[in-house]
Amino acid sequence: MSVFEAVDWQGRPAGRYRGLHAEPDGLGLSLPYLLLCAAGIAVYPFLSDVQKMVDYLVLSFATVPAVMIGLNRTPAGSRRPAWFLLAGLVSFNASNVAWYWYVFAMGLPSGDGTIAGIFAALAQVLMFCAAITIVARRGRDDVGGMIDSTIVAMAVGGLIWNFLLLPQLRDAAAPQMSQLATCVTVFMLTGVFGCLTRLLLTAREFIPALWFLLAAMGFSLVGVVSVALVVVPGSADRPAYPDMAYLAGYTALGLCALARSVVRLLRPGPAPKDDLSKGRLVFLGLALGVLPAAGGASELLGRDIDTALLAVSTAAVTPLVMLRIWHLWSERVGVLRYHASVDPVTNLPNRHEFVNRLDAALESGRPVAVLFCDLDGFKAVNDRYGHPGGDQLLVAVAERLRGCARVGDVVSRFGGDEFVILCVDAGRDDATQLCRRIDRAFREPFRVDGEPVMIGASIGVAHDDRAGNGDQLIQRADAAMYTAKQERGETTGVRTRVA
16 A cells, blocks of 8 residues: 555645645635636736735645645645645745735836845746656656657747747846746756646646646746847846736646645556657657757758757757656567566476576576476366466466565476476475465365366476486476376375485
8 A cells, every 4th residue: 555545635634724624626725726826817917016016925835735645635645746836835925925016116127136036046946846856756657758748848949939939038138047048947857848738638637736837937938028029138027927927827837736636646657558659759859850940941941040059959959858768668579578577377487597596506606496397287277278278277367376485585487387486595494385275275276268277297306415416306207297297196176205
């Protein structure tokens, strides 16, 4: 049971917020919070400057207790994203207070270039850490998809910057630091937005918290782009809709924290099939080439190009592509190694893997015993029920043998109806006890196509009390098994012989 499944939402005390929680999947505080924020956003354009300041600060500060409530209901081992989110919101609010202080109390035309900018930059970093932590938790089984999403998102961010924001900022004579900050923010937001979109597309359940988080990133991106397009650097004059976009982003973050599904958001997501199909390769190729193509198009049109962006984006995308190729290659190698060492019917180690483990145990000098087990009566079952029935029986036998073996023992299928067990750090009494457990396990009928089937087994046991290698030990156990098979006659059950 995971830490999430262990939480009893029905009976769990709510701590200092006891009584504020609704039933699981209920609206709880989300609805009044949403109504409050929606009303504040709706009236924002019609307020005076001082009233706008109050409205903006109230709505931005309201997000902090919402995140604290979400932090309180999150399991203790999964609170890092919420802590990052809370710290980022505190820093954002400090930036907002400082900005308004410089404008209204000190009479400056704008709070740009003051300590408000430092708090805002720190908040952006903390929010980015929160989003990346969530992406890393939720998408850790979809690394390839996350890399692809990042590449595509960087391409989209590059287009937004080159064709939409950079010309406007240069025409407005924005300072270089302001341009750099806007560029970094756009790339961070588009990258996170792309990863969250990937999580949304691959999720196999409806997670409202994920939708709210995606909306928060989207509104923040709209706000950044709007400010860059319409606000003159160093001026306090600005239309209402950029601030409304930011307030909508704050609201979405608060709803994300208040949603009970935030717990499910922090669980590892499903592992989609990671296959670089032809269409996906073409799509990634277009994403990789879009920024250089955009730079070439700008050059042909006689417009200035951001050479630094082209250099940085190329330097950032190339390692991502190499990481993508390495990840896909390592997965393919892992699959090949798995299939090379595992029996496809029973999922037990195959002959090659068993011999490798036996040789490793012998080289370490640890006492070992090998049990060679051959099923009696398997051919009759296979003839009656066909190969599918025979496979069912093999799987059932494998499960019982695993249940009889000790922790650390290796149960392997050698082929056909032959199973071999490696007992490490085992004396003669350990092997005898294992044979007795197998005997008891085979007294119960197996089920094949819903019918009871009784089979027996002949077991040969060999200990490494003689000089020799792994192959010789297996041969001795095999010979002992044949002796047991010849002596069994018409009897049923399990018969054992020691080499």
